[in-house]
Ligand code: SF4
């Protein structure tokens with residue numbers, strides 16, 4: 001069996017996510033916040049399913065990939081908070097001037113609303129700076145929504161608070 | 164993570180007073196105080212630092228209150244304790260000097276050896292089914308490796324998915340306590356099983372001879388070692404050892420680290436080091452692909468930690484502890500590529516190169532063993548109900564073959580239910596057997612259907628035989644001991 005590139009790099013490309021049905025369609029992305037579950041392997045896990053308040057994530061067997069109903073997903077971020085793989089994100093590409101990304105965060109210090117933070121890509125590159133607009137917590141995972149320069153919504157997957 | 168520390172206390176290290184917190188072990192208190200050399204090897208007098216931190220190696224042997232060869236990773240620090248380093252193996256004082264130890268006899272329905280995820284779930288299941296249970300564990304508290312797992316577990320809500328490892332241990336401990344049928348001996352080691360189905364236990368204050376009707380062995384696994392120059396230098400630590408220091412006791416283990424091995428353990432520890440404020444220079448992996456699950460790899464990559472595939476550790480350098488590590492690329496045949504060496508200034512080198520099942524209890528009982536590279540080493544042959552060729556001796560968790568904590572929890576329940584079905588009668592026995600079968604179906608057909616568990620699944624399939632086949636094995640190799 002061919003080894004998928006993400007098993008060599010630890011980085012999943014958008015094309016791969018699309019192929020696995022994990023990428024919301026362009027039209028949906030332009031409409032408002034929506035979940036992107038970067039969970040390409042058949043992990044024995046379904047934690048995101050029961051926690052989604054709108055019942056938007058489906059899975060037949062424990063090892064299936066999560067299938068998001070993009071129409072009913074509200075982008076609430078609950079999946080970001082509970083996913084043990086820290087693989088769930090919410091992106092909002094609907095605004096003209098900025099994109100918005102919601103990421104899990106488990107490092108100290110905890111970002112506060114208004115903080116300027118470093119934006120990190122899947123590769124760990126510092127791709128810019130953004131402003132924290134919302135922070136909430138669930139079982140020690142902080143869910144951080146950050147406003148990022150337009151065009152970085154599908155790039156940014158972590159934030160870092162500089163001390 | 165935040166830590167609630169115990170009372171401050173003072174003990175002496177080679178005559179000078181040192182401060183520590185109640186609840187810490189001697190090894191961790193010394194580490195926190197900056198003592199990296201705990202002893203010297205017997206032959207060459209090379210310095211030894213902490214390594215496994217779970218009582219499975221001899222790296223932390225010290226003289227405590229005059230008693231040599233004390234595993235200080237298991238020894239709680241106490242007010243006024245006198246700790247000294249030792250050179251090599253020091254013969255203990257003769258028995259007369261040490262005084263009498265009382266022997267107590269105990270009877271129990273089910274003896275559980277090891278209080279990690281498999282042991283806890285076996286104990287709870289058996290107790291809920293009405294058996295009297297005795298759990299023996301070497302550590303200060305029950306929970307095993309769960310105590311230091313700060314990440315959230317996968318699985319489903321029923322399987323504790325979404326909770327962090329130490330929270331799962333907490334759930335079990337609460338339930339065990341309220342059940343009331345479970346006795347616990349911590350800081351106690353099973354040292355052998357004897358004819359007549361007796362099991363010897365060295366306890367904290369007494370020697371126990373236990374007569375169980377059945378035994379579930381969940382002794383876990385030990386960390387594998389790796390061959391490279393200076394691999395015994397303090398600062399070269401097992402991944403699990405560092406988790407103890409950092410996640411169980413809240414002590415920052417170093418400043419800059421290199422992690423060897425990109426399995427889930429290596430990836431998770433890298434992320435946890437970063438959380439503790441330790442810079443992780445790289446994760447080194449000899450294979451051409453990441454060993455662990457993608458989501459764990461993605462977690463470390465997005466914080467900028469590189470994963471160097473097809474690389475291995477060549478050497479570490481330093482006088483009394485690690486100061487530098489040298490990594491080299493390997494070719495298809497795993498031979499070092501000359502000129503590809505890279506050096507990293509680090510004070511910690513973490514070995515996460517796999518685990519090896521702890522086979523001692525089963526081998527000593529005379530259970531028929533099988534060698535399985537897929538499972539990490541030597542494991543007992545077992546029935547689908549996890550009974551070994553020694554009647555009423557069951558195996559579960561990493562000792563049954565290296566897999567992961569959630570499968571260990573399920574196996575613990577399967578083993579306990581199989582024991583219940585044999586030790587009880589009528590409808591209770593029938594229900595237990597049915598429940599064991601239901602869990603087994605889930606484990607084999609749903610959970611292990613994940614391609615990420617294919618290797619463990621293949622391994623476990625190869626060491627599982629039907630009840631009938633097991634009877635033939637027993638006839639060919641009758642075990643020297645049996646329980647019941
Ligand atoms: S963002 Fe909210 S609604 Fe959308 S999938 Fe996640 S939990 Fe469900």
Ligand code: SF4
Pocket residue numbers: 037038039043045046047048049066082083084085086087088317458
């Ligand atoms: S909770 Fe996370 S890891 Fe589990 S299935 Fe959902 S997206 Fe995947």
